[in-house]
Amino acid sequence: MKQDSAIRLILLGLAMSSVAALAVITLFIFREGLPIIFRQGPGSFLFGSDWDPGAEPAAFGIFAMIAGTFAVTGGALLLGVPVGLGSAIFLSEFAPRKVATILKPALELLAGIPSVVFGYIGMLVLSPFIRDHIGGSGASVLAGSAILGIMILPTIISISMDTLRSVPRSYREGSFALGATGWQTTWKVTLPAARSGLVAAVILGMGRAVGETMAVIMVTGNTALVPKSPLSPARTLTANIAMQLNAAVGEHREALFACGVVLFVIIMVLNTFANWVAKLGKRA
Amino acid sequence: MRNLVVVFCVVAGMTGLGGCGGKASSNKLTLAGSTAFTPVAQKLADAFKAKHAGVTIDIQSVGSGVGIKNVNDGIADVGMADLPEIPEEAKALKAFSVSRDGIAVVVHPSNGVTSLSMEQVAKIFSGEITNWKDVGGADAEITVICRATGSGSRVTFDTLVKIKGKVTRSAQEQSSNGACRGEVAKNPKAISYVTFVQVDASVKALKLGGVDPKIETVKDGKYGIAAIDYLLTKGEPTGLAKEFIDFVMGAEGQKIILDCGLAPVK
Numbered sequence: 001m002k003q004d005s006a007i008r009l010i011l012l013g014l015a016m017s018s019v020a021a022l023a024v025i026t027l028f029i030f031r032e033g034l035p036i037i038f039r040q041g042p043g044s045f046l047f048g049s050d051w052d053p054g055a056e057p058a059a060f061g062i063f064a065m066i067a068g069t070f071a072v073t074g075g076a077l078l079l080g081v082p083v084g085l086g087s088a089i090f091l092s093e094f095a096p097r098k099v100a101t102i103l104k105p106a107l108e109l110l111a112g113i114p115s116v117v118f119g120y121i122g123m124l125v126l127s128p129f130i131r132d133h134i135g136g137s138g139a140s141v142l143a144g145s146a147i148l149g150i151m152i153l154p155t156i157i158s159i160s161m162d163t164l165r166s167v168p169r170s171y172r173e174g175s176f177a178l179g180a181t182g183w184q185t186t187w188k189v190t191l192p193a194a195r196s197g198l199v200a201a202v203i204l205g206m207g208r209a210v211g212e213t214m215a216v217i218m219v220t221g222n223t224a225l226v227p228k229s230p231l232s233p234a235r236t237l238t239a240n241i242a243m244q245l246n247a248a249v250g251e252h253r254e255a256l257f258a259c260g261v262v263l264f265v266i267i268m269v270l271n272t273f274a275n276w277v278a279k280l281g282k283r284a
Numbered sequence: 285m286r287n288l289v290v291v292f293c294v295v296a297g298m299t300g301l302g303g304c305g306g307k308a309s310s311n312k313l314t315l316a317g318s319t320a321f322t323p324v325a326q327k328l329a330d331a332f333k334a335k336h337a338g339v340t341i342d343i344q345s346v347g348s349g350v351g352i353k354n355v356n357d358g359i360a361d362v363g364m365a366d367l368p369e370i371p372e373e374a375k376a377l378k379a380f381s382v383s384r385d386g387i388a389v390v391v392h393p394s395n396g397v398t399s400l401s402m403e404q405v406a407k408i409f410s411g412e413i414t415n416w417k418d419v420g421g422a423d424a425e426i427t428v429i430c431r432a433t434g435s436g437s438r439v440t441f442d443t444l445v446k447i448k449g450k451v452t453r454s455a456q457e458q459s460s461n462g463a464c465r466g467e468v469a470k471n472p473k474a475i476s477y478v479t480f481v482q483v484d485a486s487v488k489a490l491k492l493g494g495v496d497p498k499i500e501t502v503k504d505g506k507y508g509i510a511a512i513d514y515l516l517t518k519g520e521p522t523g524l525a526k527e528f529i530d531f532v533m534g535a536e537g538q539k540i541i542l543d544c545g546l547a548p549v550k
Contacts, residue, residue: 052433054439054442054448054451055449056449123466123470124470128470131470131471137427137456137471137474139467217459218463221457222432222456222457222458223453223454223456223457224453224457225453225454233456235457242459243432244432246319246347246349246350246432246435247347247348247349247350247432247433247435247436248349248433249349249350249353252433
């Protein structure tokens with residue numbers, strides 16, 4: 001009994017340490033980043049289109065980076081969601097056991113590839129291809145979206161598969177008993193039952209795309225302008241922070257932390273929304 | 285990846301975890317600053333250590349701005365900065381100019397342009413000239429690639445080309461010399477700038493106002509874009525810091541600097 005409670009205390013401490021880390025990080029980012037947002041006014045910080053820390057006076061408007069982040073992420077979802085959901089449905093509903101045993105580890109391997117490797121391939125293969133065959137300078141939203149679309153696949157597929165697998169067997173059996181085909185069962189019974197989990201999978205994939213840094217820096221060209229087309233270069237919030245923190249001092253550094261605040265809020269909203277949707281499904 | 289490490293160090297440093305900060309002690313020297321000067325500093329440190337047994341030298345490649353800040357804060361013993369002049373925030377520090385580092389304007393090897401005037405370079409990077417045909421090249425839109433705001437090379441380039449705060453908004457940005465070179469090597473329409481050491485066969489370095497980009501032309505001041513490499517200390521250097529700076533300024537140190545492709549000051 002005594003031993004039990006000691007171990008419980010230790011485990012509680014360990015569990016709290018990750019929460020404590022989150023609390024410290026949150027506190028720190030907000031303490032460093034919030035003052036400049038309010039000094040300058042949230043409107044002009046969020047929607048100002050000029051980012052020029054070198055000018056006098058320096059301009060800190062991050063609208064171009066917010067637009068860049070969402071453009072690249074949106075493109076990644078266009079590519080990653082159909083492929084990801086399709087793969088998950090195939091793997092959990094239709095794939096023969098043999099195929100699944102090959103595909104599942106392959107996907108886990110994909111998740112383990114470091115992002116700098118994705119970026120490197122994008123830089124050497126993808127962006128020259130885009131420049132030579134589609135147009136523009138190659139460093140573009142399209143290149144970033146394509147790379148991110150692949151990078152979010154493991155997230156989307158593994159969460160979707162878990163959701164699909166947790167749909168009770170009896171649902172499918174009931175559908176088959178009524179004479180429905182495999183696809184009819186999937187489309188009319190399994191997918192609707194798993195809907196909330198699938199939405200959560202997409203949202204978490206989106207969060208992954210918003211937060212990715214290295215691969216994006218390497219392929220998007222990092223121009224601080226609102227992208228006009230998929231072939232325009234763009235700069236994301238994460239890229240802005242990673243590229244400039246090296247040499248940023250004073251207000252410039254504060255402004256980069258403020259970018260961190262914005263990112264933090266975006267991710268928090270996405271995760272909360274994903275949790276909420278997932279819970280909604282469980283109650284229904 | 286280096287950026288992430290830096291981010292971590294900065295975060296750790298500021299939250300008082302102090303992960304990366306070195307404390308000054310009698311046989312340990314901490315250098316911090318310019319990414320461009322880091323490889324040279326590494327060579328200098330190796331030679332210095334060979335002569336002084338038991339000495340450790342820790343070199344942190346964090347960028348000129350953070351290097352200056354770290355010396356000011358006492359986190360580093362010696363700062364390294366490559367800048368056109370001593371900036372305001374470093375005025376209180378003791379600065380030693382140890383070498384000059386030329387910055388070459390580079391284009392794709394297939395580009396027909398071989399020489400630009402300083403004025404043409406300024407107009408291209410400020411967005412007034414946007415087509416290669418206006419400077420004697422093919423009819424193609426120019427892709428301007430520059431270093432991220434705050435990089436020493438960027439500050440030097442913008443200051444000496446006189447385009448501070450006027451760099452075109454449509455410029456792409458890369459976080460290192462190597463990345464700039466890589467982009468130019470792939471893109472026939474691109475223009476960028478890298479330090480002389482970084483120039484290789486994958487890109488073509490242009491003449492600037494008819495002057496070849498060479499160590500000799502930087503040394504005699506004919507070549508217009510060159511940073512000064514500074515070593516900085518808080519107050520007069522003492523102990524190991526003084527010995528190291530004396531070594532760098534001495535014949536042996538200056539020879540290493542020349543071998544690295546920089547123009548020695550002596």
